[in-house]
Amino acid sequence: xxxxxxxxxxxxxxxxxxxxxxxxxxxxxxxxxxxxxxxxxxxxxxxxxxxxxxxxxxxxxxxxxxxxxxxxxxxxxxxxxxxxxxxxxxxxxxxxxxxxxxxxxxxxxxxxxxxxxxxxxxxxxxxxxxxxxxxxxxxxxxxxxxxxxxxxxxxxxxxxxxxxxxxxxxxxxxxxxxxxxxxxxxxxxxxxxxxxxxxxxxxxxxxxxxxxxxxxxxxxxxxxxxxxxxxxxxxxxxxxxxxxxxxxxxxxxxxxxxxxxxxxxxxxxxxxxxxxxxxxxxxxxxxxxxxxxxxxxxxxxxxxxxxxxxxxxxxxxxxxxxxxxxxxxxxxxxxxxxxxxxxxxxxxxxxxxxxxxxxxxxxxxxxxxxxxxxxxxxxxxxxxxxxxxxxxxxxxxxxxxxxxxxxxxxxxxxxxxxxxxxxxxxxxxxxxxxxxxxxxxxxxxxxxxxxxxxxxxxxxxxxxxxxxxxxxxxxxxxxxxxxxxxxxxxxxxxxxxxxxxxxxxxxxxxxxxxxxxxxxxxxxxxxxxxxxxxxxxxxxxxxxxxxxxxxxxxxxxxxxxxxxxxxxxx
Numbered sequence: 120x121x122x123x124x125x126x127x128x129x130x131x132x133x134x135x136x137x138x139x140x141x142x143x144x145x146x147x148x149x150x151x152x153x154x155x156x157x158x159x160x161x162x163x164x165x166x167x168x169x170x171x172x173x174x175x176x177x178x179x180x181x182x183x184x185x186x187x188x189x190x191x192x193x194x195x196x197x198x199x200x201x202x203x204x205x206x207x208x209x210x211x212x213x214x215x216x217x218x219x220x221x222x223x224x225x226x227x228x229x230x231x232x233x234x235x236x237x238x239x240x241x242x243x244x245x246x247x248x249x250x251x252x253x254x255x256x257x258x259x260x261x262x263x264x265x266x267x268x269x270x271x272x273x274x275x276x277x278x279x280x281x282x283x284x285x286x287x288x289x290x291x292x293x294x295x296x297x298x299x300x301x302x303x304x305x306x307x308x309x310x311x312x313x314x315x316x317x318x319x320x321x322x323x324x325x326x327x328x329x330x331x332x333x334x335x336x337x338x339x340x341x342x343x344x345x346x347x348x349x350x351x352x353x354x355x356x357x358x359x360x361x362x363x364x365x366x367x368x369x370x371x372x373x374x375x376x377x378x379x380x381x382x383x384x385x386x387x388x389x390x391x392x393x394x395x396x397x398x399x400x401x402x403x404x405x406x407x408x409x410x411x412x413x414x415x416x417x418x419x420x421x422x423x424x425x426x427x428x429x430x431x432x433x434x435x436x437x438x439x440x441x442x443x444x445x446x447x448x449x450x451x452x453x454x455x456x457x458x459x460x461x462x463x464x465x466x467x468x469x470x471x472x473x474x475x476x477x478x479x480x481x482x483x484x485x486x487x488x489x490x491x492x493x494x495x496x497x498x499x500x501x502x503x504x505x506x507x508x509x510x511x512x513x514x515x516x517x518x519x520x521x522x523x524x525x526x527x528x529x530x531x532x533x534x535x536x537x538x539x540x541x542x543x544x545x546x547x548x549x550x551x552x553x554x555x556x557x558x559x560x561x562x563x564x565x566x567x568x569x570x571x572x573x574x575x576x577x578x579x580x581x582x583x584x585x586x587x588x589x590x591x592x593x594x595x596x597x598x599x600x601x602x603x604x605x606x607x608x609x610x611x612x613x614x615x616x617x618x619x620x621x622x623x624x625x626x627x628x629x630x631x632x633x634x635x636x637x638x639x640x641x642x643x644x645x646x647x648x649x650x651x652x653x654x655x656x657x658x659x660x661x662x663x664x665x666x667x668x669x670x671x672x673x674x675x676x677x678x679x680x681x682x683x684x685x686x687x688x689x
Contacts, residue, residue: 141258142166146176146190156189159247173197177205186261192221192228200235207236216257288380296321305380340366340373359384415498418443430505432475446472481510530604532582533589541603546665548615552657560614560622560656563672567649567684569608580640587638595629619656626652626687649685651676
């Protein structure tokens with residue numbers, strides 16, 4: 120019977136356990152035999168705890184969780200066989216190596232022990248070297264099993280963590296369509312708890328109206344007709360889902376099926392919203408009174424309305440997907456889009472656009488820049504109206520105005536400045552010369568004997584003479600000089616920046632050219648004419664005005680006429 124000292128030994132053994140060494144529970148009602156087992160096992164580096172009957176063995180197993188139990192088959196209070204049955208039923212007891220110590224003649228007891236779950240037998244007298252080898256082998260097997268179990272548990276924990284983090288349902292079913300694994304996302308989809316689903320039929324989890332195709336796919340997997348993955352569209356709990364079905368195999372054997380369930384309801388809703396917005400956009404485009412086209416961030420035309428097609432002549436099909444530069448807008452639209460996109464949301468301007476048949480259209484354009492939620496440029500909406508007729512009418516009016524101004528400023532017969540306009544410009548030039556203290560000269564010319572030409576050859580011939588004479592004067596003037604018809608057969612030239620000497624030289628060259636010019640008249644032979652020239656100048660620093668200048672030139676012309684004509688006088 121155990122005494123006080125024995126209880127103390129067992130207690131000390133319990134308190135001094137080394138977690139790094141395997142722990143062996145020795146159960147025997149014979150204290151001396153327990154000591155022999157302890158001595159042999161501790162010499163091999165094992166930790167040993169003792170119990171003297173089956174009841175204590177069960178208590179120590181629950182408290183210490185040993186790696187191996189060495190237990191006598193026959194003991195008081197509770198036998199080794201009964202203790203074995205109890206331990207096998209406890210958590211962790213079903214995989215524990217259990218060695219029974221018996222007498223050689225206890226065959227019936229051995230048979231009962233095997234039925235109770237004993238792994239090994241050692242008969243008395245105990246062969247300790249053999250015992251140590253068996254313990255070593257059992258421990259090695261036990262530790263290997265625990266290591267594998269630990270790895271499996273870690274792997275399972277990682278798998279479950281991954282499954283829990285996935286934003287899609289994951290379900291594994293075996294060959295009998297029983298659910299052996301499922302993540303929380305899938306449980307939430309069917310609104311059931313995990314324990315209500317695990318080891319139950321897949322078809323109890325899914326709605327009764329589940330697509331028959333899914334059932335057919337699983338039946339094909341079982342029959343070996345097909346092992347290809349399949350995607351199935353289905354409804355679950357008022358939502359739309361895609362179920363991807365993937366067979367699980369090992370060594371070409373079908374083990375079950377992996378189902379990945381993805382909720383596509385948000386995608387379907389987004390697509391419907393997009394379709395609605397596109398339909399609404401098309402309605403707005405087609406009912407708009409202005410031409411509209413939409414471009415993306417690459418400048419590609421992605422939509423147009425009927426008014427655009429009507430104005431430009433392009434069909435919708437031939438314009439979509441093309442770059443906006445094909446419209447050949449003279450406002451450099453690509454630059455307008457991409458430069459303006461950085462600063463301005465809306466740009467209004469007038470420009471031109473080329474239609475399909477090559478016509479140049481004048482348009483009034485409004486560009487609305489589009490950006491996403493982050494402010495990035497995504498494209499633009501361009502609306503415009505055709506103002507070609509308005510622009511053409513405006514241009515025609517401008518040309519008419521310019522023509523009227525031209526007619527009001529020139530002599531209709533010679534094309535030179537008329538007297539009014541010439542005198543205005545002469546006044547401006549004299550004022551400038553006075554401000555800048557620079558010279559200015561004028562030449563007043565008169566055709567000699569012009570009345571005789573009119574009387575002899577007629578007024579039509581006289582007009583020809585006037586036109587030819589005006590042309591010769593213009594030819595010998597400088598690019599910045601200006602010439603006008605002063606009246607009748609008198610003509611006047613202003614020479615800005617020219618002094619008296621320079622003005623006289625130009626007048627003399629002109630006189631010589633006129634007298635050498637043979638003028639063909641309608642219905643007559645050619646005739647020659649001459650002209651007289653009066654020259655006047657304002658020198659730098661003079662305060663003379665236009666009237667003084669004209670009077671001096673007129674006096675000089677009079678002297679030229681009085682002196683015999685065909686000459687230049689200053």
